[in-house]
Amino acid sequence: MAEHKELADKKELADKTAKAAKGAAGPARGAKARKPVDDSRPGRAAKNAKPENSTAPAPGVTRRRLLGTAGAAGAAGLVVGAAGGAFAADAVGERPAPLSGVGAASVPFHGRHQAGIAEPAQAHGHLLAFDLAPGADRKAAAALMRRWSRTAADLMAGRVPQGDDTGIALDAGPCALTVTFGFGRTFFDRTGLADRRPAALEPLPAFTGDALDARRGEGDVWVQIGADDALVAFHALRLLQKQASDTARLRWQMNGFNRTPGATDRPRTARNLMGQIDGTNNPKPTDSTFAERIWVPDAREGADSWMAGGSYAVVRRIRMLLDSWDNLSLERQERVIGRRKSDGAPLSGGTETTPVDLNKFAADGSIAIPGDAHIRVAAPESNRGAAMLRRAFSYHDGFLDDGAPDAGLLFVAWQADPAKGFVPVQRKLDRGDGLSRFLRHESSGLYAVPGGCAPGEYVGQRLLEG
Known part of the structure; x- marks a missing residue:
């Protein structure tokens, strides 16, 4: 008993x-659920505070x-x-x-600048562009950006967005998720805002090394998603795609990755698929010139005043000819880049962070960093001070018919003005970079990325309602 x-x-x-x-x-499926409370409305958070x-x-x-x-x-x-x-x-x-450190990491959605620009690139990324559907006007575009901004704010804070029943990332934290929105050149024509299109959004010039597929470039609206967990990143991708509904249709999508946080003994500069340390000389937020190089100034007037606090993103899919690259000797690879492969130190001497000495000569009398070395051709000193913030993801999409890997870099470059950042540097690289022989630029896009928004606002509101 x-x-x-x-x-x-x-x-x-x-x-x-x-x-x-x-x-x-929560209530069982089929049970009547209480209407969700919108805590973003003024005074709502205090009213609904828990005792x-x-x-x-x-x-x-x-x-x-x-x-x-x-x-x-x-x-x-x-x-x-x-x-x-x-x-x-x-x-x-x-x-x-x-939550673990990776899961608990979060980035605020609201602020002066959009997230996903100055922050380090995450382990998983999705880049995608949409075209507005026929008949979708300025009002429809505003409604879409309002939906997307509300969802992105919830996801980046680790909240379940209203109406989300996917369960894709149900037990995960925000994992440093960022969602960033931008507008392509054609967006302004389709919304009747051609008179407010920024002059900096002029089409990029053609480069001799381009082999561009127009179907995988440009687009009306651009979205960048990054997170340190693959399911969290996909969750954001899936919700935004669903919420586009009949307003916008996917034009192209690309998926990328980086090294996972904690995979190395200490924080290190990322390596690309060529095995090279990539990003050592990137502008840093602590640099005195960072703001003027990356952010559109606040004190602006005219058609593009709505871009204050924003930036311009150049997006390129760059395939690396890895079979050809791997056939080079280590010494030849290092001379093409201008840095040691083992630790990223410039061939002019020192450690990874030692400033590059373009005037240094080797013991045999030859110049230490060859004339066509990538770091020499791309250096601000070689381009009248032109610089950009590179925030890339690697990609691998299987293999081509000849067995070569379809892999490389999803290159995203940020700058206050493409004519003073990407364009002059790429022109120089196009003419004399030794690395160009091992690269193929296969798609391209340029997007105006507005500044951030305050709680209760949405990205692009100053343009669409101004």
């Missing part, structure tokens, strides 16, 4: 645990993660009885398990 009573007690505890977990996870004795999740724990642990805890309680009940109570109570 005692044994039967013990089993009955365990079953009763498990049933109570399952009901508690079910309540934490001190609330059973709301502890600070730093997102609703997305809590729902995931609640569902798992309920199942565990049903399977393992009293032991599962103890776990469930801890998981859905005030002491949920903390």
Whole structure:
């Protein structure tokens, strides 16, 4: 009898645990749900603040993660009885398990500048462009940007957006997610805003090394997604694509990756698929010239005043001819780049961060950094000070018919004015860069990326409602 009573007690505890977990996870499918509260409205956050004795999740724990642990805890309680009940109570109570450092990392959506520009590139990225559907006008474009901005703000904060039932990243934190929006040249014609198109959005000039596929370039609206978790990045991609609905149609999409945070003994400059350290001389937010090189000034008047605080993104898919590159000797590879492959130090001497000495000569009397070395041709000193912020993802899309890898770089370059950043540098590279023999530029796009927005606003509002 005692044994039967013990089993009955365990079953009763498990049933109570399952009901508690079910309540934490929300109403059952088909049950009438309460209308979500929009806390972004003025005064709404204070009105809906939880009292001190609330059973709301502890600070730093997102609703997305809590729902995931609640569902798992309920199942565990049903399977393992009293032991599962103890776990469930801890998981859905005030002491949920903390997210790891990668999962908890978050970037604010709102601010003076859009996220995804000055921040380090994440481990997973999606670049995509949409064309407005026939009949979609300025009003429809504004509604789309409002939807997308609201969703991006929720996702970047680790919240479940209204109406999202995908469950793709249910138990994950924001994982440094960023979502960035921009407008292509054709967007302004299709929305009746041609008179507000920035002069800096003129088409890029043709370069002799280009082999561009127009179907994988340009587009009315450009989106950049980055996160340190692949499911979190895909979740954002999927929701934005669904919310485009009948307003915009996908024109092209490219998927990329970088090294995962924590994969090295300490934070290091990324390597590209050629094995070279890539990005050592990138402008840094701490540089005195960073703002003037990267951000459109605030004090602007005229057609492009809405771009204050924004930037211009040049996006290029650059295939690397890896089979040809790998056939070079290590010494030849290093002379093509101008840096040692092992540690990224310039051939003029020092460590990775040692300033490049373009006037240094080797012991045999030859110039230390060859005349066609990539770092010499691309250096600001060789381009009248022109510079840009490179924030790229590697990609690999299988193999071509000849067996060569379809792999390379999803190149994203940020600057206040492409005519003073990307264009002069690429012209110089096009004429005399030794690395160009191992690259193919296969698609290209230029986008005006507005500044950030305040809570309750959406990206592009100054353009679409100005």
